[in-house]
Amino acid sequence: MKVRIVSIIIPLLLLAGCGIPFNRPAVSPDGTIAFFLDRSGTYDFLPEGGTLTLIKGGEVLQIPGAEAVGDCGGVSWAPDGKELVFVDTDLGDWQLPIAWRIKVTRVQTDSVAATLISSGSPLIGPTFNPEGNITYIEMDDNGYGHLFIYDRVEGVTYPLLDNVLSYRPAKSGSYLWVIKESEEGSLRMGHLIRYEPETSNEEEIASFYLGGRMDETLLLFPAPFLWDIDPSGKYIALSLFDQAVITPEVDTQDTSLYLIDVKDDSATRISTRGIAPAFSPDGKHLAYIGSEDGKSQTTFIYDCFTQEQKKVPVTDSTVGLFWIGTGQLGLIMEEQTGSSLEAAPSDTHNEEGDNYYLLKFDLKAGEVTPLLGE
Numbered sequence: 001m002k003v004r005i006v007s008i009i010i011p012l013l014l015l016a017g018c019g020i021p022f023n024r025p026a027v028s029p030d031g032t033i034a035f036f037l038d039r040s041g042t043y044d045f046l047p048e049g050g051t052l053t054l055i056k057g058g059e060v061l062q063i064p065g066a067e068a069v070g071d072c073g074g075v076s077w078a079p080d081g082k083e084l085v086f087v088d089t090d091l092g093d094w095q096l097p098i099a100w101r102i103k104v105t106r107v108q109t110d111s112v113a114a115t116l117i118s119s120g121s122p123l124i125g126p127t128f129n130p131e132g133n134i135t136y137i138e139m140d141d142n143g144y145g146h147l148f149i150y151d152r153v154e155g156v157t158y159p160l161l162d163n164v165l166s167y168r169p170a171k172s173g174s175y176l177w178v179i180k181e182s183e184e185g186s187l188r189m190g191h192l193i194r195y196e197p198e199t200s201n202e203e204e205i206a207s208f209y210l211g212g213r214m215d216e217t218l219l220l221f222p223a224p225f226l227w228d229i230d231p232s233g234k235y236i237a238l239s240l241f242d243q244a245v246i247t248p249e250v251d252t253q254d255t256s257l258y259l260i261d262v263k264d265d266s267a268t269r270i271s272t273r274g275i276a277p278a279f280s281p282d283g284k285h286l287a288y289i290g291s292e293d294g295k296s297q298t299t300f301i302y303d304c305f306t307q308e309q310k311k312v313p314v315t316d317s318t319v320g321l322f323w324i325g326t327g328q329l330g331l332i333m334e335e336q337t338g339s340s341l342e343a344a345p346s347d348t349h350n351e352e353g354d355n356y357y358l359l360k361f362d363l364k365a366g367e368v369t370p371l372l373g374e
Contacts, residue, residue, distance in 0.1 A: 237277030
């Protein structure tokens with residue numbers, strides 16, 4: 001999404017009291033890509049209904065039994081690559097969600113999605129744990145997030161943590177990375193912790209002020225928009241809007257993307273305007289959406305070892321990132337009027353409203369090509 005888009009979308013989401021499941025592609029362990037195509041067969045970042053679709057070995061496959069009726073997305077893979085979990089919604093006034101469902105499907109084309117959890121409150125960020133159960137956040141009527149786990153064998157939901165703004169599963173192991181909030185005097189604080197569900201053990205890694213509606217931003221936007229952890233668990237990339245990290249301490253008040261070294265208890269600001277950080281599978285690179293002038297947005301690749309940065313050669317605005325493999329980065333693009341980007345195939349554009357399409361960037365070749373319509 002655009003660096004400046006947060007201030008535009010947040011009031012609309014708060015008015016509705018809901019989170020929207022963005023249609024960000026998810027990549028399986030074997031490199032299969034999953035996302036929704038809308039009813040016209042077009043990729044949309046915010047589709048109103050659609051069919052779960054896979055790109056596997058260059059072939060586009062759809063799962064007709066995994067159709068969504070409202071805003072849909074939040075797709076995540078099971079560790080073994082055999083199942084997918086996603087969010088489907090019912091839409092009300094203003095075409096905003098009024099009911100949420102977490103669904104699971106297998107990946108064969110004849111699979112049928114099953115609804116596991118339904119709620120009149122927002123259900124956010126469902127993911128599989130190593131045992132195949134589902135972890136997710138549910139927002140209450142007062143706007144607070146609560147972390148739950150759904151046991152698929154027992155068919156029972158268990159509470160894990162309260163006052164949760166965002167979470168991400170570890171890329172190996174059973175623990176979770178969680179951002180919680182607390183009130184300390186007149187301040188609202190965010191706490192990045194490492195949490196082990198089996199023992200309820202919490203280890204705080206960093207803390208920061210929650211000013212400028214940072215708490216709503218963390219809760220209402222999917223975690224990949226704002227933070228990521230490298231595969232080793234040594235580094236955490238965290239976007240904070242007009243904030244400063246308290247521990248580890250960094251002397252700045254700018255809108256920043258920080259790289260936190262968990263083991264050395266230190267933090268480095270790598271961009272004064274950066275969101276959607278995403279570590280490569282080998283941990284060598286960090287991709288993020290940034291801006292050099294505060295107006296136009298592009299994709300940057302940061303080398304975690306040399307600290308060098310380079311821009312990805314695209315013309316339109318990048319609204320999301322995802323790694324396809326160690327050397328290939330997926331880009332969610334929004335078409336700009338008058339763009340000359342030849343890599344954007346016309347058959348991936350919507351007829352009305354914003355036009356979105358998917359690209360892939362090969363780091364070694366330095367080339368950008370379409371991900372759909374190849």
